[in-house]
Amino acid sequence: MDTFRSLIIILMSSVLVNNYVLSRFLGICPFLGVSKKLNQATGMGISVIFVMVMATAVTWPLQHFVLDKFGLGYMQTIVFILVIAVLVQFIEMALKKFIPSLHKSLGVYLPLITTNCAVLGVTIENVSEMNYNFVESIVNSLGCGLGFLLAMVLFSGVRSKIEESEIPESFRGLPATLIAASFVSLAFFGFAGIVDNLFA
Amino acid sequence: MNKHMKSVISLTAICAAVSLLLAVTNYVTAPIIEKQQSAAANEALYQVMPDGEDFQAVDLTKYELPDSITEAYSEKNGGYVFKITTTGYSSGFIIMCGVDASGTVTGATYIASSETLGEEATYGEKLKGATLDTVESVETVSGATKTTSAYRNAVKDSLGAAVILGGGSVDLRSDEEILNDNLSAALPSAEGKFTSVFITEELTDINSVYKAENGAGYVFVSGESFIATDNEGNVTSETKLKDTVETNAKKLIASTLTEIDISGYADMPSQVQKAYKTASGNYVFDLRAAGYGINGDKYTASGEYIYIKVSATADGKIIACETVSQKESDGIGSACADSSFYTQFNGKTADTYKDIDAISGATVTTNGYTTAISKVFEAINILKGGA
Amino acid sequence: MNKNSNMSIFLKGLLLENPVFVLILGTCPTLATSTTVIGALGMGLAATAVLICSNAVISLLRKVIPDSVRIPCYIVIIAGFVTIVQMIIHAYLPELYDLLGVYLALITVNCIILGRAEMFAGKNSVGKSALDGAGMGLGFTLALLCMATVREVLGAGSFAGIEIPFLSRFKIEYLTKAPGGFMVYGILIAVVYKLTHGKAPKKKEFSCAGCPSAGFCNAACENTPVKEEN
Numbered sequence: 001m002d003t004f005r006s007l008i009i010i011l012m013s014s015v016l017v018n019n020y021v022l023s024r025f026l027g028i029c030p031f032l033g034v035s036k037k038l039n040q041a042t043g044m045g046i047s048v049i050f051v052m053v054m055a056t057a058v059t060w061p062l063q064h065f066v067l068d069k070f071g072l073g074y075m076q077t078i079v080f081i082l083v084i085a086v087l088v089q090f091i092e093m094a095l096k097k098f099i100p101s102l103h104k105s106l107g108v109y110l111p112l113i114t115t116n117c118a119v120l121g122v123t124i125e126n127v128s129e130m131n132y133n134f135v136e137s138i139v140n141s142l143g144c145g146l147g148f149l150l151a152m153v154l155f156s157g158v159r160s161k162i163e164e165s166e167i168p169e170s171f172r173g174l175p176a177t178l179i180a181a182s183f184v185s186l187a188f189f190g191f192a193g194i195v196d197n198l199f200a
Numbered sequence: 201m202n203k204h205m206k207s208v209i210s211l212t213a214i215c216a217a218v219s220l221l222l223a224v225t226n227y228v229t230a231p232i233i234e235k236q237q238s239a240a241a242n243e244a245l246y247q248v249m250p251d252g253e254d255f256q257a258v259d260l261t262k263y264e265l266p267d268s269i270t271e272a273y274s275e276k277n278g279g280y281v282f283k284i285t286t287t288g289y290s291s292g293f294i295i296m297c298g299v300d301a302s303g304t305v306t307g308a309t310y311i312a313s314s315e316t317l318g319e320e321a322t323y324g325e326k327l328k329g330a331t332l333d334t335v336e337s338v339e340t341v342s343g344a345t346k347t348t349s350a351y352r353n354a355v356k357d358s359l360g361a362a363v364i365l366g367g368g369s370v371d372l373r374s375d376e377e378i379l380n381d382n383l384s385a386a387l388p389s390a391e392g393k394f395t396s397v398f399i400t401e402e403l404t405d406i407n408s409v410y411k412a413e414n415g416a417g418y419v420f421v422s423g424e425s426f427i428a429t430d431n432e433g434n435v436t437s438e439t440k441l442k443d444t445v446e447t448n449a450k451k452l453i454a455s456t457l458t459e460i461d462i463s464g465y466a467d468m469p470s471q472v473q474k475a476y477k478t479a480s481g482n483y484v485f486d487l488r489a490a491g492y493g494i495n496g497d498k499y500t501a502s503g504e505y506i507y508i509k510v511s512a513t514a515d516g517k518i519i520a521c522e523t524v525s526q527k528e529s530d531g532i533g534s535a536c537a538d539s540s541f542y543t544q545f546n547g548k549t550a551d552t553y554k555d556i557d558a559i560s561g562a563t564v565t566t567n568g569y570t571t572a573i574s575k576v577f578e579a580i581n582i583l584k585g586g587a
Numbered sequence: 588m589n590k591n592s593n594m595s596i597f598l599k600g601l602l603l604e605n606p607v608f609v610l611i612l613g614t615c616p617t618l619a620t621s622t623t624v625i626g627a628l629g630m631g632l633a634a635t636a637v638l639i640c641s642n643a644v645i646s647l648l649r650k651v652i653p654d655s656v657r658i659p660c661y662i663v664i665i666a667g668f669v670t671i672v673q674m675i676i677h678a679y680l681p682e683l684y685d686l687l688g689v690y691l692a693l694i695t696v697n698c699i700i701l702g703r704a705e706m707f708a709g710k711n712s713v714g715k716s717a718l719d720g721a722g723m724g725l726g727f728t729l730a731l732l733c734m735a736t737v738r739e740v741l742g743a744g745s746f747a748g749i750e751i752p753f754l755s756r757f758k759i760e761y762l763t764k765a766p767g768g769f770m771v772y773g774i775l776i777a778v779v780y781k782l783t784h785g786k787a788p789k790k791k792e793f794s795c796a797g798c799p800s801a802g803f804c805n806a807a808c809e810n811t812p813v814k815e816e817n
Contacts, residue, residue, distance in 0.1 A: 023765040025619035029698060032614065074226040074674060075219065077692050078666040085659060117615050117696040124692050170777040174611060178773030186766040207653040214648070214660050218667035225671045229678035236681050 007139050009195055010132070014143030016191035020118045021151040022181075023188060027118030031152060032177060034109070041156040045149030047109040048116065049142065054091065055084050055123050056141040060134050063127040080123050085114045118148060155184055245273055245281045248307035248324075249298030252279060263364055266357040270294075272365065277301055280362045283311075284354040293347075295324075295354045299362040305330045308355050323348050324355075332359040332370070386426035389416040399520040400455045400478050400511045403448040405441070418453070420445045457484055465582050469575035473507075475583065482519065483580055484511045489572035491526065492533050492564045504528065506536060506565070508572055510545070514584065516577050518553070521545040533565035550577035593718055600722030606699045607730035608779040613699040617731060618768040619690050624747040627735030628728065629683040633676060634694050635724025637668045641700055642708040642720035644668075649709050661704045666695045699727055730775075737771050738762045 020026040027048070034044045059080050067073055092110045095103035113119060122144045126137035158180050167176045245255050258272040258280070265272070271283035278301030285294050298306035308324035326338055335356045340348040360370040373381065384392045390412030397409040397418070410419045417430045422441055429435050433449030435442045457476040462468045474486040487508040504527035511519040523537045535541055536559060544556040553573050558566040606612045613634070620630040641664055645652075652660045673691050677684045684691065694700065703723055708716040740746055742762030744755030761767045 025615050025765065025768065026693070028614040028618060032611075074222050074670055077670050077673070077695050078215075078218065078222075078663060081662055081666050081695055082659070085662065115696045115698065115701060117693045120696050121689055121693055124689055129689060170781045171773075175773040175777040175780075178769045178776065182766045182769035182773065185769055186761075189764065189766065203653070203655075207656040210651060210653055211656045211660055211663070214652075214663055218663055222667060222670055222674075225674050229674040232678040233674075233681075236678070240681070 007136065009198060010136055010139050011143040011146075012198060013195045014140050015147040015150065016188065017195055019147040019151055019188050020121070020144045021148055022185040024121075026121045027116050027148055030109075030112060030116060031148075031155065032174070032181070034112075035152050035156045036159055038153065038156045038160075041152040042149070043106055044109045044112075045145070045152045047106045047113060048118065048148050049145030050106075051084070051088060051091065051110070051113045051116075052119055052122050052141040052145040053138060055080075055087055055119055056126055056137050058083055058087060059123040060127060060137045076124065076128075077120075081114075081120055084119055084123070088114050118144065151184070151188075155181065158184055244296050244309075244311055245298075248296045248309055249275065249279055249281050249300070250307070251277070252281065252298065253277065255281065258365065263361075265361045265364055268354060268357050269361050272361065274365070278366075279306065280358075280365055282358040282361055284357060286350045286354045293350075295351060297324075297327075297355050297358040299358055303331050303359060303362060305335075305355060305359065308351075308358075310351070323351050327352065327355045330355065330359075332356070332363065335359060382426045383410055383419050386419045387412055387417055387428040390414060390419075391416075394419065397452070398484075398509055398511065398522060399452065400457065400482055400484055401448075401451045401480060402482075402513060402517075402519055403452065405444050406448050409452060418449060420449060451480075455480065455482075460583065467582055469578055471572040471575045472579045475579060477583075481514045482511055483514065483576075483583065484509070485576055485579060486524075487572045487575065490568035491528050492562070492568075506569060506572075508542070508569070510573065510576050512576055512580060514580065516550050516580050518545050518548045518573070518576065521573070528562070528565050533559065533562040535559045535562065536565050536569055545573055548573075550574075553577075593715070596715055596718050597722040600719070600724075600726035601729060602726070602779075603783065604723075605726045605730055605779065606702075606723050607727055608776050609783075610699075610702075611776075612702050613697045613727060614772075616690055616693065616697055617727075617734060618765075618772060620687060621731050621734035621738055621768065621771075622742075622763050623686070624732065624735045624739050625683070626686050627731035629676075629680070630687055630690065630694075631724070631728025631731045633672050633687075633691065634697060634699070634727055635721065636672050637665065637694055638700050638703060638724040638727075639717050639720040640668045641665045642703055642716040643713055645704045645708040646711060646713045646716035657709065658701075658705075661701060661709075662695070665700050665704065669695045699723060733775060734768075734771055737775070738767060742767060 014020070018024060021028065021031045030044050030048070035041045062079065062083065063076065067075060067079065088110050092103070092107055095107060095110075122141050126132050126140055130136075130140065132140055159177065162176055162180055171179075242255055246252060253276040255273040255275055258274050260269065260272055268284045268286050269282050270285050273281045275281065279299060281296060281298045283294065283296055293310050295308060295310050297308040300306050305327050308327045310324065323341055327335065330338055335352060338352060340352065363370045380392060380394065383394050384390065391414060393413040394410040395413055397411045399406075399409060403409075405422050406420050407423070408421045410421070412418070415431065417428055417436075418433070420427045420429065422445065425439070425441060427435055427439055427441055427445045428437065429445065429449045431453070433446055433453045435445050435449070439445070455478050457478055460475045460477055462472060462475050471487050471489060472485055473488050476484040478484065487510060489506040489508055491504045491506045506526040506528065507524040508521065509524050510521045513519060521542045523542050526534065526537050528534045528536060541557075541559060545553060548555070554570060556570070600606065602609075604610060607614075607617050616630055616634070620626045641661075644664055645661055648660075648664075669692065672694070673684075676687075676691065703719060707719045711719070736746070740751065740754060741759050743760075744751055744758045759767075762771060
């Protein structure tokens with residue numbers, strides 16, 4: 001029961017409180033770049049969840065059973081980024097072959113994810129800073145991915161409103177988008193403390 | 201094919217070259233990083249033992265140390281540093297304490313606390329130089345008695361643990377724990393749970409009486425002896441005190457209280473809340489004394505009362521006195537709840553009740569208390585006159 | 588000024604092609620590590636060191652690396668330098684290491700570095716590439732410092748950890764938090780646009796084409812409806 005509770009807490013805190021995009025600033029590029037339309041935002045978000053969970057499932061055992069065992073901890077960054085790159089390639093190939101319909105909707109976003117810092121960030125944090133076990137790591141990755149999707153979807157809604165408004169010239173485009181992001185992020189601040197009182 | 205080979209070879213070569221470069225950098229920086237991390241970890245250790253050398257963690261599972269000790273480090277010169285998690289006023293705090301080879305505290309500091317610490321934050325300074333014999337005499341900080349006594353107990357645990365790690369043995373039990381262990385030894389079927397019995401009869405050679413919470417019987421304390429009886433007062437074990445205890449026990453167990461309606465006595469002092477009479481003719485009073493903030497016996501000003509229970513013989517001799525509850529200033533007037541204070545009234549009469557040691561620094565509390573006690577003798581006379 | 592002179596290669600990164608305010612690259616570390624001046628300076632210089640080294644080495648190897656595997660090669664080289672910088676900081680500046688945390692390792696995926704490797708170092712000489720790396724790196728550092736100065740001075744009432752007498756009583760703590768990061772960044776981009784009077788190529792939309800990954804996912808950029816609109 002306690003394990004289940006701690007997993008719920010990890011999930012809730014990574015989705016809401018420590019939202020990767022809105023409070024940790026990871027994965028800002030796709031957040032700003034691909035959030036203009038709802039369907040793109042959703043596609044990108046789902047792809048990120050998929051890659052994050054897959055990458056964690058591979059990098060966690062790799063860190064604990066290979067890198068740590070042979071004292072190669074310093075190879076972490078290189079190994080992880082290569083694993084992610086290869087994984088993304090494989091996922092794309094597999095989708096193309098076996099689920100063409102899904103590839104059609106998600107395929108275009110996959111290559112962009114290789115250099116998404118949220119993916120590398122979550123895999124590194126799971127094994128070093130947080131020191132989660134395998135199940136916790138998977139749950140944390142799922143939570144971070146869901147948080148990313150949530151932020152993307154919510155923000156695409158906000159952006160469509162900005163498009164229609166009158167903005168001073170200097171602020172047109174990205175500056176206005178960033179300021180909108182600031183407000184969405186502020187809204188997420190309201191979730192702070194929710195996890196502490198989840199089972200209180 | 202050739203093109204593919206070239207790609208694979210060049211990628212592999214770059215990977216190998218980068219790995220080599222990283223291995224070299226790691227070889228150079230790893231010892232520095234390790235040294236730095238151990239230095240950071242040892243910072244707290246040096247804080248409580250500045251002369252310490254070469255700290256090594258001690259495997260706690262090999263020793264029977266007090267439960268409060270969570271980490272221990274041995275040091276080259278025979279000293280130890282302990283990390284203790286303790287409970288203070290509301291929640292725990294963590295203390296580091298260094299003990300040198302001669303069993304003297306080299307330093308103590310708290311490293312984490314969820315409590316707001318005022319003066320007691322520097323209490324560790326006062327404990328510096330203490331030994332197992334002197335640590336109890338280091339005074340607690342008034343106004344933070346609970347926190348500082350928890351601090352002091354943590355340091356005492358450390359001093360004891362140092363003795364144990366050095367191969368010795370030490371009794372770290374508190375007075376209450378010793379008492380409970382003795383009571384349990386006398387009456388094991390009570391399962392370690394006892395309540396003190398308020399003595400309403402004049403007993404001979406008996407200091408105190410405890411009743412098993414589960415009804416297994418009584419334990420009578422006479423000097424250093426702990427003697428168990430059953431619920432009828434029969435001593436179950438062989439002891440030369442058997443007759444004395446049985447006489448007393450039967451007297452006490454047979455003692456029943458009948459409440460006296462005091463509303464009919466117009467002169468009854470206001471301190472007397474309730475009065476009882478035993479079958480043997482003794483009186484028992486529930487008293488309400490004026491604590492700090494309540495002036496005189498008029499009880500007009502706001503303040504807190506002290507509730508006292510007193511038993512006395514019909515000819516005006518106090519049998520037993522006990523503070524039931526009080527809310528006096530922590531560390532000052534609160535001493536009126538210490539048995540060393542209230543047992544002073546045992547055996548006192550109307551002429552001698554003032555011959556007690558007052559609580560230092562708490563004149564108001566002491567005065568309120570003794571005034572209430574004086575009303576016992578008045579009440580007895582009133583009750584006798586009216587009877 | 589000759590567009591290809593060494594001086595202009597170096598200077599363009601500072602303002603006119605400032606990677607953060609104009610090219611909008613490396614947004615994640617910009618927002619995340621600009622809460623304190625010390626953190627911003629540390630992150631900026633660490634990224635600059637990686638940028639100079641990786642640009643130089645990639646330029647050196649540009650004729651050896653086959654085109655088909657150039658991106659993985661670039662990533663390996665960059666990740667290697669990041670790890671080296673990470674180890675050096677861990678050994679000699681442990682406090683900075685703790686302050687930057689995971690963001691130090693994430694320099695690997697900082698788009699500025701891969702972006703410069705793809706756009707510049709892969710096509711130019713070693714000297715010019717190193718100079719480009721230095722300019723871009725310093726431009727990144729400068730931008731981080733601007734952000735951090737605004738956020739720390741107004742948000743925490745201090746500069747590089749030193750308390751400012753008057754301001755420390757009127758802290759706008761919002762600025763040190765995540766929402767403040769987005770806000771300050773947005774305002775500074777607008778200010779830089781105004782200062783350069785539109786000379787700097789303004790990004791109307793932040794989209795795929797500006798992403799350094801665009802180089803190796805052309806297919807993605809062409810297929811998605813997200814296209815640069817200016």
